[in-house]
Amino acid sequence: MVSISDIISYVLTFFALYVQVFFLLMVFKTREQIKKNTSFPPDVNWPAVTIMVPCWNEEETIVKTVDSLLAVDYPKDKLIIKVVDDGSTDNTWQVIQKFQGVMNVDLIRKENGGKHTAMNLIIATATTEYIGNLDADTFIEPNTLKKTMWQFLSDKDMMAVSPAIVIHEPKGFLQKAQDLQFNMFIPLKKVLSLMNGIHVTQGQFSIYRKKVFDDLGPYKNAHRTEDLEIAYRMQVNGYKIGQCHDAFVHTTSPNTLKDLYKQRLRWMYGFINNSYDYRRYLFKSKYGVFSLFTVPIGLLYIVTTLFGTAVVLFGIGNALYHLVSRLLVTNFHTGEISFFFVNARPLIFIYIVLILFFIIMAIIGKKIRGKKPVPDLSFIFFFLFFNFIASVWLFKAVYNTLVTRKEVAWR
Template sequence: MNTLASLSTLLLQFAFFYPLTMAWMWMIGAVHYYWRFERQTVGVQIPPILDHYPGVSLIVPMHNEGENARETIAQLMCQRYPLFEVIAVNDGSKDDTGAILDDLAEQYPRLRVIHLATNQGKAMGLNTAALMAKYEFLICIDGDALLDEYAAAWFMQHFVHGPRLGAITGNPRIRNRSTLLGKLQVGEFSSIIGMIKRAQRTYGRIFTISGVVGAFRRAALHDVGYWSPEMLTEDIDISWKLQIAHWDIRYEPKACCWILMPETLKGLWKQRLRWAMGGVQVLIKYLPSLLFWRKRRMWAIYAEFLLSVAWAYIMGGVTLLWFLGLFMPLPQPLYIQTILPGWNGVVIGVTCLMQIGVALRLDSQYDEGMGKSYYWMVWYPLAYWLLNMLTTIWAVPKTLMRKRNSRAVWVSPDRGIQQTAQTPHPPAHEHYVGTKS
């Protein structure tokens, strides 16, 4: 009984201290990143002039994006960069995406369109475009995203000075924020996702390049075999493939991309479940590779994700024991009196307020509307941990039961109820004009 009591106490302490510890690690790492890499460019809108401007291929895989294709392509044509092309991949769309892209190709000489007869999946669309691209450097975005006009220039600041740099993750910003879920996700992408990327860059390895906006060196992609068609989250997988092969990944917060996110609970659940399943796939796929000393720099990020899975199951178990204790007698070590916050809730609440405050300070230069969402952002970390717990618990068995090597094809996501957007304005002229900052 004493052993059971000790184990129960240990698990309860882990359930409390794990999210608290990670919040502080994210804050410390993010502040360090800001101080070392970001503060020098605060207020700088135009990237510094480069000695030379390598060509860039902007790649957009699309599936049933008829409602967004014109806006996305038009915004890509506004890049202030001297040498670029745009490749749009129509991946077996059943709507008018293909016809719209063909019409746009006549309007924009820089645009090339690739048509795939059937739904092959995002990874295959990216692979096809990468192999047909004219240039060594690729910037990949989603079919409903609006890329900031200076994004290519900010990405290339890194590539021209980093020969071992394989990829850069950009800074996705939420466009649709007219509903509660939209406002909550504004907080998530700042206080959690953006903060985590800064912290992970500080600590050495990044868990994932944002699938909605990332830049790649084609030589690095060729070295690791490009994107994997069987992975549910090709962005997580390519991030691990590159880093295990000793290619570096960086984060560029000034490379903003305005995106649409789910604004229904069903759509959000499906998206986050897919993300969780993709993470579990990575845990399983890359464990054998990490058993070697040469891969030790990936150990910390692997352990952190493994601990997050363990936390989800422990927290789920705590909740289940509390619920069972309402209706039946349980051994004293297993009895959970309440899951409502006590003193520990105050500690987590104060930490949450600090986390939101740090996030607002870091991201306010990229998103002027964040202050309006502050009230909702305060509540999101709690919602984030709850959503993370539930999706992870379901993702593990669902991933294990999934047929191995089956193709991950497109499933059109929830793109929001209303598209009220912080949309970038097109530049006054077509080409990038650099001025020293």
């Protein structure tokens, strides 16, 4: 007999498979664009750009971040770096004094008001046509800025561009699993950008035309995910967002479960609540792929992961219960083990296909990164554990949204 749980499983699995098929199809169809590296003529007249580096208690990484900006391959007179200390309580302010007097580096200190206030302070006084931001725990490669800026110069409608994020020197299974996930995001985001369906201009080196802020207003707190909200605002106002998949930005990633939990909880809480705030723009073809596909699949991901984890946990619990009852009632006779009792349900085959598709996407991501396109141990860790761990912050984000309405902390 088919239970309600079975019906929900089939429906959710169908949509999950559909999303994977769609992405792979689009990656296949746009393979030439994905393969192509960004190239530009040698005599480009590069425009001036302001890069904001908001920081709060970043004494350990801020120097490396600013150093990576100073080492960038870009005309020095066209690059303005604004480091804003948002009321740090550690030695961040003292540490950044080493950049005092460096050409085009401005150091600003203000009372703590949140990341968005630090960036809005710069936006309000910026004089360049382009404004970018760089999180203070992130480093860019020397060619990242030119490759990113070229997207604007080659497309007059482009209003914001994000490079591809990679994990900085991943160590241990947890960071390697995040690295794998970020690799998978590279082709996915490229496909979304080609359809103008990107829903986040991340804090790791997204660059905007200043017109975006002039027209749409400054950053908002937006449940501490201002980078998500500004992209939502751009999408509903028809502003084009791109991704430069061969320009890389390296971000330091959480190396403990606790830090990872806090980071992802903030992201997911922000995603759920911003999507709710923008609910009247969802599922409407007028707002394009963002409205019909990107945000709905994000919500579907939450529902599917939570439901899937519940089903798996229930399954494990049930199997353990049966094993213990069997052992107890039979005075520890294990009984016969036969392949006959392996249930070849349709969902088993679909799950195998889904995992294969994920692996293919991760391999494509690795290839774009210029790494050997072969699976490694982090694949096993990712598929066996990471998705289950993800359920914890997903559940908490949903719980906070529905029950406590408690905003989540930065870290």
